[in-house]
Each structure stands twice: as structure tokens, then as C-alpha cells.
Amino acid sequence: MPLIIDANNAGTVLRFLTAFLAFGDGKWLLTGNERMQKRPVSELVTALQDLGAKISYANNEGFPPLNITSSRFSGGEVYIDAAKSSQFVSALMMIAPVLKKGLIIKLNKKIVSEPYIKMTASLMRLFGIDVDFSNNKIIIPPSVYNIPDYTVESDWSSASYWYEVVALNDASEIKISNLFENSIQGDASVCEVFKSLGVTTTFLPKGEIVIKKTSTTVKELNFDATDCPDLVPSIMASCFGNGVKLNLTGYSHLKYKESDRLNSMISELSKLGCKHSYKGRTLVLEGKIVEKRADFTTYGDHRIAMSLAPLCSKTDSISIDDKDVVLKSYPDFWSDILNLNVLTIS
Structure with missing residues (x-):
């Protein structure tokens, strides 16, 4: 019997475990909650299968749950479509x-x-x-991890x-x-x-920052979400809360998050009077x-809850249906x- 691992709605956990469990020993059923079972994983599974991994779909083709029988495939060259999630690529990289031959990972032109x-x-x-990592190709030879003492930012x-609160x-x-000012995190x-x-950032010694509202906001903001999709909810809420017109592009992969994140935010902000339209893409x-009042739904998405909460400073009151959803990333x-x-x- 396989060992069952339930990743709930943690996409990072499920995708990284898919690659991790594929190599080694054991039999596994890797699953998640109802929303996780609607989040695609076929690009990663196909790449691993091409390398020799033994993975099959327990229910619907392209989605969790996954039946995984660990094996000792040797690596080599593989292609992966990174248009939906960078986590597919990171899972292979790690x-x-x-792997005996390491990996040469070829990426498609569109990378999110x-x-x-x-x-x-x-x-x-x-x-x-x-x-x-260059020219949409990642080359990683076989090696051994050497883990130093490391402080996680x-x-x-x-x-x-x-x-958002400051804005x-x-x-x-x-x-x-x-x-830190020299952070390797894209969302910096x-x-x-x-x-x-209107928000300035001052970097202080020893890894402290001070963020301060110092000026008025622009009337219109353009933002391409291709590289930083997790910033979209706070940017949407901040712009609307300040009456700033937002032109958003590069959002197609937001539909694969913990919720259909773009439409979730549009739906909730509309409760306070937000309007939206599409001009091409x-x-x-x-x-x-x-x-001045709204009852917000989180759709089981931690980032929806945390981006909507600061809007209470612009309203009389708001309610959020699932406050514990933030436990996933920010308890x-x-x-x-x-x-x-x-x-x-309250």
C-alpha cells in the first residue's frame, strides 16, 4: 500500500514533493484538497516521466492525486513548459x-x-x-549539497x-x-x-527597513505581473483603495494559484464599488x-485575506469569512x- 501524503492546498509542497518522491525508494499517493486537485501539474509530471520516473494520475489526467513509485532514474536532458508555474522548474533543479547524469533543463520561451x-x-x-542558467537552458551537473549555516530572510x-497598509x-x-536591500527574492x-x-523604503543596518507614506500617489499605475504574481492582490487593493487606475498585464498564471486569484480579487473589490474592464490583454x-461595509470571501486563499484586510482603514467595517486561511504563510x-x-x- 502506498503512503498517503496530503499537501492540502500547498502548491509548492506538492510540486516539490512530486520530484523529490519520484527519485529514491517507496510508493506514495500524493494528494491535496479539492482546490489542489484542480491545479495543474502535468508539465512537471511529463518531464519526470520523460526522465524515467514512474508517476500516474489517480483520478483526472493532469491533476493530483498522483501515484508515485520511486525509482533511480539517471537524469539527462529534459524539456519543460514553464508558462504556468516556475515551481515545476525549481522542483527539477533541486x-x-x-542524479547520475545531472540535468539539462530546456525551457520554453514564455517563463512566468x-x-x-x-x-x-x-x-x-x-x-x-x-x-x-542562460538562454532558457539550465545545466546542473551531478554533485553533493554542502549546507552551511544560513539565515532565512x-x-x-x-x-x-x-x-499596502502604509499606502x-x-x-x-x-x-x-x-x-535586505540585496535580496535574491523577486518580490523585493x-x-x-x-x-x-507614495511609499518610500529606507534600508537600515542589520536587515531592517522603514516604509513610510511620504507623498501623494500617481493617478494611474501600470504593472506587469509576469515575474511577481504574488504582489498582485496587494497592488490591486492599494490602487483601488487610493482611487488609482491600474493597468494590469501578465496575469494569466494567477488562475492556477490557491484560488483563481485575479477573478477572486475582482469579485471581492467590486463589493466596495470597484469597476473593471479589459482592453485586449x-x-x-x-x-x-x-x-462602507463589505463581507469578503477568501476562496481559501491566504493572499486574498491579507490583501483585503487593510481596506478596513478606508471603510466603516469589513468581515472576512475565513481568518485562519492566513496560517498557511503568515500565522x-x-x-x-x-x-x-x-x-x-473584532
Whole structure:
């Protein structure tokens, strides 16, 4: 009988485990919750099968649950489509050093969340692995991981909600620890994005930053979400909360997140009066808050909850249907908000 591993709705966990469990010993049934079983994994599975991995679909073709019988495939050259998730690529990269032939990973021309692939490469190099990433090809020879003492930086994606809080509250200022100017995280670009919304970032010694509302916002913001999809909810909420017109592109892969994240945000912001339209492949979000109360739905998505919460500073009250959804990535989110004395939660 296979050992059952339930990843719930953690896409990173399921995708990384798919590659990890494929090589080695054992039989596994890798599954997730209802939403996870609708999130595609075929690109990764096909690549692993091409390498010799023994993986099959337990229910629907292309989606979890997965039957995995571990084996000792040797590696070599493989092609993978990275248009839906960079995690497919990172999953392959991390097992490459233990394969007899290593891996040569060829990518298609359209790559989403490429900074996450570069972050994987940077960490692997730090841990003693030779990684060559150029011209849509990644070459990783067989090697041995050498793990030094390493301090994990705080999460810039989670910091985006505090940028949102500052953007929505004039003269506000927040200090955050363990974030660095030379970060390898792609979402560190939040610093530049929120400059347009009147928020400045000051880097202090020992990995502290101070974010402060210092100026007025632009009237219109253009944002390409191809590289940083996790910033989209906080940017959408911040723009709408400040009456800034948002022109959003590069959002196609948001439908594969914990929820159909773009449509989830559109639906919830509309409860406060947000309007949207499409001009070709550009989503145009505009309008100002006209409703002072709203009952928000999270769709089981932690980022939806955390991006909607700061809007209570622009309304009389809001409710969020599943406050515990934030436990996935930021368990202390609600207590941190209360400690700011900016928002009131009951």
C-alpha cells in the first residue's frame, strides 16, 4: 500500500514533493484538497516521466492525486513548459545534483515567475551546486549539497501587505526586520512598485527597513505581473483603495494559484464599488470606494485575506469569512495588524 501524503492546498509542497518522491525508494499517493486537485501539474509530471520516473494520475489526467513509485532514474536532458508555474522548474533543479547524469533543463520561451527560478539557482550555488542558467537552458551537473549555516530572510511577499497598509494611511510608518536591500527574492521589487503609491523604503543596518507614506500617489499605475504574481492582490487593493487606475498585464498564471486569484480579487473589490474592464490583454481596474461595509470571501486563499484586510482603514467595517486561511504563510498576521494600532479587528 502506498503512503498517503496530503499537501492540502500547498502548491509548492506538492510540486516539490512530486520530484523529490519520484527519485529514491517507496510508493506514495500524493494528494491535496479539492482546490489542489484542480491545479495543474502535468508539465512537471511529463518531464519526470520523460526522465524515467514512474508517476500516474489517480483520478483526472493532469491533476493530483498522483501515484508515485520511486525509482533511480539517471537524469539527462529534459524539456519543460514553464508558462504556468516556475515551481515545476525549481522542483527539477533541486533533484538534479543527486542524479547520475545531472540535468539539462530546456525551457520554453514564455517563463512566468522567473525570479523564483533565479532564487533557486542562487541558493543551490550557495549550497555548493554548480548551476548555469542562460538562454532558457539550465545545466546542473551531478554533485553533493554542502549546507552551511544560513539565515532565512523574511518574506517580501508578506511584506507587501504592510506596504499596502502604509499606502492606504497617510503619514504612516512601519519598521520591518530581516529584509535586505540585496535580496535574491523577486518580490523585493515591491519597493519600486509602491514608490508610485507614495511609499518610500529606507534600508537600515542589520536587515531592517522603514516604509513610510511620504507623498501623494500617481493617478494611474501600470504593472506587469509576469515575474511577481504574488504582489498582485496587494497592488490591486492599494490602487483601488487610493482611487488609482491600474493597468494590469501578465496575469494569466494567477488562475492556477490557491484560488483563481485575479477573478477572486475582482469579485471581492467590486463589493466596495470597484469597476473593471479589459482592453485586449490588459485588465483595467478603476473606481473609488463607495460602499462602507463589505463581507469578503477568501476562496481559501491566504493572499486574498491579507490583501483585503487593510481596506478596513478606508471603510466603516469589513468581515472576512475565513481568518485562519492566513496560517498557511503568515500565522501572526492578525496579531501583527492589531499591534500596529492602525486597524481595529473584532
